[in-house]
Amino acid sequence: MRIGIDVGGTHTDAVLLNGDDVVSSIKTLTTADVSSGVFNALEHVLSDSQVEAADIEAVMLGTTQFTNAVVERRQLSEVAAIRIGLPSGRGLPPMSGWPADIAGELGGHGYMLHGGTLYDGRPLADLRDSEIDSVVEDIRHKGLDTVAISAAFSPMAAGPELAVAEKLRAAIPGVNITCSHQIGRLGLLERENAALLNAALLKFSERVVRSFGEALVKRGLSCPFYISQNDGTLMDAEFVRQFPALTFASGPTNSLRGACKLTGLDDAIVVDIGGTTSDIGVLQGGFPRESNVVIEVGGVRTNFRMPDILAIGLGGGSLVSADGAQIGPRSVGHKLVSEGLAFGGGTLTATDLLVAAGQLELGGDTRPVSLDPEVTRAGLATITRMLNTGIERMLPSKDRLPVILVGGGAVLVSGELEAAARILRPQHAGVANAIGAAIAQIGGEVERLVSYREEPREAAIKRLSQEACAQAVAAGADPASVRIADIEETTISYMEEGSTRLRLKAVGDIARINTGVAA
Structure with missing residues (x-):
């Protein structure tokens, strides 16, 4: 048995699974210190199910804490940014184009060194030991203990980054280092930004991982957590300590994976309706379709692997105009239970429209809602129009797909949607995100530029498949279960030798669960 927990800005959802069966679930308010909310969720599913703590094989957590830290400019460490790429890029130093407030939080410590490689692995310039020694000494003198290192085309040839990292570790014992080739994709500036954000979160990550671990121990759980x-x-706990930024946007991802599990559909549109927004994503082969555009996190351009999500301002707490013609983007959020008309408040929300139309019964101490029928009709039509427009924008082709409704706000859709081939409202849809966390696998990803003129396509795919599978195993996957889940090929027509960007993703089951090894 395993437990999945998803910590959102408003709610913390938890589910206990026995194989594919949902034994217990809970949706509770997120607490300010997060770990208390996690403990409360654990307490509920264990007490409700009467399952012994010793029977839990693993706990899987989804959290927005690291995203929130970047967005809110808190819990960030000062970072020394080292870029290896001179003589190129001198006019565009590290953190160029960043919002001034977050750049200030990281301290503005930028260094540029000669070195790096071209796309085919040939040296751009030689590393200069005197330059490196000077930078390392300045970092040591400033008392900095966190560094992000990036180099031109380092995913193709990581040697320059590793060489500088080695000198840093020799001179500054205990230094925290993020090398960009470990976290970002091709594209120097965005990959450098990703490494900087990750490095800035390393100390916070240590505290978060420790806090989650303490919450589990407090409840008597000795199983590993991911x-x-x-x-x-x-990611296992040790991996999260090194790469906290890889959790960005994990919430919508969990919802899509949970929708896949609940319906058995590998290809569909998923609409996750919460209290403030509706996140619309695409399932392809059982995994979220990834975005191919630059992603901004807290105003910083990055090239993280992110799900392709369209967020629209429609949720259960969204404010409705007096005539019902406009809904959102403002929302009462978690205050719905006190400010919505159905709860005795004075604010007209999207949830109130459903109650007024007789399409939703909330029960408890809620009240009936009386609205002008024209306002109710117009409001419901606005909800339908917003969702149809969003779904049509996300369709991968002109052909309609099944639409899976999940999230606590899924009750907003009571009828059919023209943009959907059909609508599915699975049982336990309200905690699909926690289910997605509970069923997730371990993964590994490799991205390279290859030339099929120099290396046959089959050989290149085989070589990178082995690398991706090795990464998944190193991250904690059972070698016997690892498989290639996705292959993406993009021809780079403007580069010599007809180069192709080749990206492979491997996934596998958790080794510790499969082998019964305790943490």
């Missing part, structure tokens, strides 16, 4: 990352797979 944290969701944004491609639908998991």
